[in-house]
Amino acid sequence: MAKKLHIETFGCQMNFSDSEIVASVMTDHSHVLTDDPSEADIIFLNTCSIRDHAEQRVLNRLRELQHLRRKSPGLVLGVIGCMAERLKEKLLEEEELGMRVDMVAGPDAYRQLPQLLANVEAGKQAINVILSAEETYADITPVRYGDNPVSAFISIMRGCENHCAYCVVPSTRGRERSRDPESVLSEARQLVDAGYKEVTLLGQNVNSYRWERSDEVVDFSRLIGMVASVDSSLRVRFATSHPKDMSDALLEQMARYNNICKAIHLPLQSGSTSVLRRMNRKYTREDYLGRIDAIRGILPGCAVSTDIIAGFCGETEEEHRETLSLMQEVGFDFAFMFKYSERPDTLAAQRYADDVPDKVKTRRLTEVIELQQKLSLASNERDVGSVQEVLAEGFSKRSDDYMMGRTSHNKVVVFPAENVKPGDYLTVRITSCTSATLKGEKV
Ligand code: SAH
Ligand code: SF4
Numbered sequence: 412m413a414k415k416l417h418i419e420t421f422g423c424q425m426n427f428s429d430s431e432i433v434a435s436v437m438t439d440h441s442h443v444l445t446d447d448p449s450e451a452d453i454i455f456l457n458t459c460s461i462r463d464h465a466e467q468r469v470l471n472r473l474r475e476l477q478h479l480r481r482k483s484p485g486l487v488l489g490v491i492g493c494m495a496e497r498l499k500e501k502l503l504e505e506e507e508l509g510m511r512v513d514m515v516a517g518p519d520a521y522r523q524l525p526q527l528l529a530n531v532e533a534g535k536q537a538i539n540v541i542l543s544a545e546e547t548y549a550d551i552t553p554v555r556y557g558d559n560p561v562s563a564f565i566s567i568m569r570g571c572e573n574h575c576a577y578c579v580v581p582s583t584r585g586r587e588r589s590r591d592p593e594s595v596l597s598e599a600r601q602l603v604d605a606g607y608k609e610v611t612l613l614g615q616n617v618n619s620y621r622w623e624r625s626d627e628v629v630d631f632s633r634l635i636g637m638v639a640s641v642d643s644s645l646r647v648r649f650a651t652s653h654p655k656d657m658s659d660a661l662l663e664q665m666a667r668y669n670n671i672c673k674a675i676h677l678p679l680q681s682g683s684t685s686v687l688r689r690m691n692r693k694y695t696r697e698d699y700l701g702r703i704d705a706i707r708g709i710l711p712g713c714a715v716s717t718d719i720i721a722g723f724c725g726e727t728e729e730e731h732r733e734t735l736s737l738m739q740e741v742g743f744d745f746a747f748m749f750k751y752s753e754r755p756d757t758l759a760a761q762r763y764a765d766d767v768p769d770k771v772k773t774r775r776l777t778e779v780i781e782l783q784q785k786l787s788l789a790s791n792e793r794d795v796g797s798v799q800e801v802l803a804e805g806f807s808k809r810s811d812d813y814m815m816g817r818t819s820h821n822k823v824v825v826f827p828a829e830n831v832k833p834g835d836y837l838t839v840r841i842t843s844c845t846s847a848t849l850k851g852e853k854v
């Protein structure tokens with residue numbers, strides 16, 4: 412019987428993309444989607460384990476949702492995604508968890524969701540956390556149920572085998588595998604036909620994308636060229652690049668296509684070679700700066716954003732200052748910044764003591780954030796007076812008189828809404844800025 416399904420997604424873009432696969436599997440089994448949890452028969456939380464805080468948010472939400480059981484006793488509450496994979500059966504132990512979860516499915520088990528639901532209804536255990544070396548969901552057309560009719564994600568690979576010492580992803584997402592390029596292209600074509608103007612190619616480390624069949628090899632730089640050729644008015648973005656694998660061939664390919672956006676997310680984590688070694692990142696401070704030089708040489712003006720972890724195991728004050736000095740040297744346009752959070756069973760948890768006191772981590776993170784705010788402001792100030800192509804996405808949060816869109820550099824621009832609709836490309840002169848947004852007007 413058709414049930415109403417509500418999905419809530421936590422964590423990274425990969426998870427948002429996976430929720431569209433889940434929506435597709437479930438609607439193919441005649442269930443319908445609802446964005447109102449109070450009228451749902453099934454609620455899935457697609458979860459993230461990257462930091463302890465991410466898991467706490469999910470547990471809080473699960474606790475909040477328990478009250479809905481009183482109203483609808485048949486409610487099925489499922490935990491899917493990375494936290495399902497990490498905690499497995501523990502999520503079904505009601506006494507341990509302090510609340511009831513009805514089903515658990517890891518990231519490679521989404522085809523089995525209808526079966527797991529049938530198990531719940533039959534009063535049987537409903538858990539599948541088997542990771543696969545092959546599953547890419549290549550044949551499943553994601554259901555785009557979000558509210559962005561302009562920009563969509565295309566997942567091009569799954570899993571990760573980099574084993575950065577702090578990271579749970581290799582154990583929650585399993586072996587690295589690439590998706591058939593033909594299925595990526597046909598998804599891009601479908602999106603163009605449906606009116607989408609931008610796609611983001613997703614993987615934990617897109618630069619190691621590799622598809623081999625007989626004598627043909629498609630690597631990431633080839634793939635992105637193929638996607639960019641689908642339609643010259645389709646913007647193409649990608650995330651994430653690992654500094655150890657980001658090739659000049661990719662940069663040259665980006666230079667070749669106007670519609671590949673000039674923005675690279677290149678997670679640094681730390682500016683100190685000794686910390687990077689403990690993190691098992693496989694590049695040094697100098698290697699990283701060498702990649703930045705290559706970007707500046709091949710793609711002048713390209714935006715560079717990053718991720719930084721403050722207070723990793725054994726981080727000294729001097730090592731921390733090396734992160735600040737590298738940030739200053741590169742002048743990142745944007746950054747995601749985190750306090751190190753020890754994750755059970757990772758290399759770091761096994762090998763090193765989580766020995767930077769929380770107060771010190773917090774102070775270092777604050778220094779990193781304050782510096783980045785200055786760098787972001789400086790980056791935005793450099794754009795004031797320039798004229799840029801902006802893809803309009805929707806109305807601004809503050810007022811319906813204004814819309815927001817993005818530049819090729821992935822910066823948000825707010826501009827008067829008059830005569831503009833979502834999906835339009837327009838030429839905008841940047842008139843002012845804050846550290847977070849640009850303001851402009853149509854020229
Ligand atoms: N695959 C991507 C990142 C995935 S996780 C990459 O390699 O760049 C996103 C970010 O979360 C990471 O770049 C890192 O900065 C941060 N992160 C991962 N594990 C963490 C941990 N245990 N504590 C704090 N931050 C963490
Ligand atoms: Fe985690 Fe490193 Fe893989 Fe990124 S590359 S997902 S940080 S292990």
Ligand code: F3S
Pocket residue numbers: 421422423424425426458459460461492493579580583584
């Ligand atoms: Fe989180 Fe899993 Fe993504 S741990 S960051 S949802 S891959």
